[in-house]
Amino acid sequence: MFCIxxxxxxxxxxxxxxxxxxNLKLNEGEHSEAIRYYSExxxxxxxxxxxxxxxxxxFYEERMYGQAVLDYTQAIQLKEQFTxxxxxxxxxYYQLGQLEKSLQDLDSVKKYYPDSAYVFFTEGLTLTEVGEYDRAIQSMNQSVALDSTNAEAYVNRGTLYYYQQNFVKAKNDVHKALIFDPKEANAFNLSGLLHTEEKNYEQALSAFNQALELTPYQPFFLNNRGYLYLQTDSLEQAKQDINQSIRLDARNAYAYxxxxxxxxxxxxxxEAVRSLExxxxxxxxxxxxxxYLGMAYIDLGKKEEACxxxxxxxxxxxxxxxxxxxQHCL
Incomplete structure (x- = not known):
């Protein structure tokens, strides 16, 4: 008995x-070593x-999202209320593009933590990805109500307003985000997009440059500055930024x-048709x-495809x- x-x-x-x-290796960012010790x-x-x-x-930090899901699932099976x-x-699941499953898990978390600002924030991000902008704004509103100092929440809600072309509300959220975090690069990026829409190209360029100073080589910021250069017919500068963006992230539809x-x-x-498709x-x-795809087909004389x-x-x-x-199809 004693031996056992x-x-x-x-x-x-x-x-x-x-x-x-x-845990020590995880905190130090040595994820492979952490995995080895956990496996032991x-x-x-x-x-x-x-x-x-x-x-x-x-596994998640190593971008091995499928393996991460397997481990999280095993943890939940062993501890049912493991929020x-x-x-x-x-x-x-969000990283894997399995957005409905992501939302289901967030619903499970909300049952136990209905006042968690970050859970609503994550829900807002996921709803944005599925294109449910109204619901996403509601989630971001809830996140802001629970934590009024989270600059990221303001930026993401502002981005949703931008998608809905509600530029006044988007500007207000950029302003609030920069109050709480003057170095929030995404706020400067959104400001650049808003200035581009209003054809304030000098202010837009300044905002994108500020975003890139804070986060160099961020592919979305580079792509957005490339779009600005397209508006001013600075084509070589646009090409350079857009190509760099694609090299850094080949899954950004807006870059193509x-x-x-x-x-x-x-x-x-x-070539335009290929990129747009x-x-x-x-x-x-x-x-x-x-x-733009319609315009490319018009240039090619392909009326049916254009229409x-x-x-x-x-x-x-x-x-x-x-x-x-x-003009072309009626």
Missing amino acids: SSCDKNRQRERDAFFVKG ALKIDSNFADVYNNRGIA DAYYNRANA RNKGIYYLKNGQPQ QALSISERTDKTHY IALSKAKLTKQTEAVRIYQ
């Missing part, structure tokens, strides 16, 4: 030692929910849309892409798309 009890205690101490070492702990005790959750975090694991799995605009302005409609293959909701694209563009109530459609 003593051996069990020794194995538990060994398991806990690996767990602690894994699980060899000793395969029913340790906290180890699965923490190893899932390490941290539900929240972590929601983030992993902007590359399509570049080819249109450069008199290369066939690439944008739509990533996301059908990429703003103004159908309009199909423009008919989709005018559904978004773009004034110019409606005008071009009426």
Whole structure:
């Protein structure tokens, strides 16, 4: 009896030692080492929910999102009300593009933490990805109500207002974000987008440059500055920023849309079609892409294809798309 009890205690101490070492490596950002220590702990005790959750975090940080989901799921099976694991799995599902599953996990977390500002913030991000902007704004409103100092929440709500072309509210949120965090790069990026819409190109360039000073080589900021350069016909500068953006993130639909605009302005409609179709293959909701695709087909003399694209563009109530459609397709 004494031997069995003593051996069990020794194995538990060994398991806990690996767990602690894994936590230290996780905190130090040495994720591969953390995974190794957590795996050793699980060899000793395969029913340790906290180890699965923490190893899932390490996998997540290594962008191994599928492995992270497996570990979070195992943690939840071992500890039914493991809200941290539900929240972590929601983030992993988000990265995998499994957005409905992400929202389901966030609902599970809200049952236990109905006053968590960050849960509503994450829900708002996920709803944005599925295109439910009104619901996303409601979630961001709830997040702001629970934590009125979170600059990120203001920026993301402002971005939603920008998508809805409610530029006054978007500007107000940029202002609030910069009050709480004067170095919030995303706020400067959104400010640049708003100035671009209003054709205040000098202010837009200044804002994008400030964003890039705070976060150099951020692909979305580079792409947005590239779009600004397109508006001022600074085509070589636009090309440089857009190509750099694609090299850094090949899944940004707006970068391919902007590359399509570049080819249109450069008199290369066939290349424009390829880039614009690439944008739509990533996301059908990429703003103004159908309009530019219609314009490219017009330049190629392909009326039927142009009218199909423009008919989709005018559904978004773009004034110019409606005008071009009426001019060429009626």
